[in-house]
Amino acid sequence: MIRKNLLNFKLNLPEDSLQEQFSAFMKKFNPALERCPSCGAKGQCTVFAYYERGIVEVNDGRISFRTIRILRVICSCGHTHAVIPDFIIPYRRCSLPFILYILHQYFSHAMTIENLCMTFEISHSTIYRWKSLFLKHKDWWLDFVRSGRTSAASFHASLYAADPFSEFTSGFFRKTLYSFLQSHTNPANCRHLPPGWTFPETFTTRHVHSPPSVHAL
Numbered sequence: 182m183i184r185k186n187l188l189n190f191k192l193n194l195p196e197d198s199l200q201e202q203f204s205a206f207m208k209k210f211n212p213a214l215e216r217c218p219s220c221g222a223k224g225q226c227t228v229f230a231y232y233e234r235g236i237v238e239v240n241d242g243r244i245s246f247r248t249i250r251i252l253r254v255i256c257s258c259g260h261t262h263a264v265i266p267d268f269i270i271p272y273r274r275c276s277l278p279f280i281l282y283i284l285h286q287y288f289s290h291a292m293t294i295e296n297l298c299m300t301f302e303i304s305h306s307t308i309y310r311w312k313s314l315f316l317k318h319k320d321w322w323l324d325f326v327r328s329g330r331t332s333a334a335s336f337h338a339s340l341y342a343a344d345p346f347s348e349f350t351s352g353f354f355r356k357t358l359y360s361f362l363q364s365h366t367n368p369a370n371c372r373h374l375p376p377g378w379t380f381p382e383t384f385t386t387r388h389v390h391s392p393p394s395v396h397a398l
């Protein structure tokens with residue numbers, strides 16, 4: 182997987198604009214300039230295939246559905262990688278802005294859980310799973326001490342204040358090899374660190390009692 186940072190400004194951008202930005206970006210995308218996440222080689226990727234991917238979004242406070250075309254590139258080492266923009270969470274149908282919108286409604290008590298479930302066609306358990314993952318990733322991003330002093334609502338507000346938001350998404354990925362709010366591990370061909378990548382000491386220390394370890398990613 183090759184992550185591309187497109188949220189170059191604040192998070193509360195209409196999702197339509199993100200799609201337009203993604204389309205414009207992909208028109209100019211050159212696989213030959215990419216570094217393979219598996220072997221680390223640069224200039225060895227070429228177009229392999231495209232596939233359709235459905236995503237669930239929020240637009241003007243309403244749920245909406247869209248299909249976008251994702252490029253998969255292949256490296257000379259034989260591994261293939263999907264080119265995924267940062268408003269998409271790997272292995273999830275719901276977009277990152279969609280989930281953060283739901284969590285904002287939840288943390289701010291702007292909507293009841295029942296209303297959220299009815300309006301956005303999701304279950305109670307889904308909201309609680311998202312909340313749990315959000316809190317876990319908050320701990321990963323802040324250290325546990327700082328995280329303990331920072332409420333979920335204020336961390337959430339800090340994400341909306343981040344400008345550009347991509348500094349956070351790219352930083353989170355570099356630090357953890359997970360995308361923000363990604364729950365499943367990356368495929369085997371992305372589980373090791375490519376050449377030149379290192380984890381900060383604080384990350385490996387922090388996860389001694391809290392998997393995943395570097396080797397489990």
Ligand SMILES: [Zn+2]
Pocket residue numbers: 217218219220221222225256257258259260
């Ligand atoms: Zn490669």
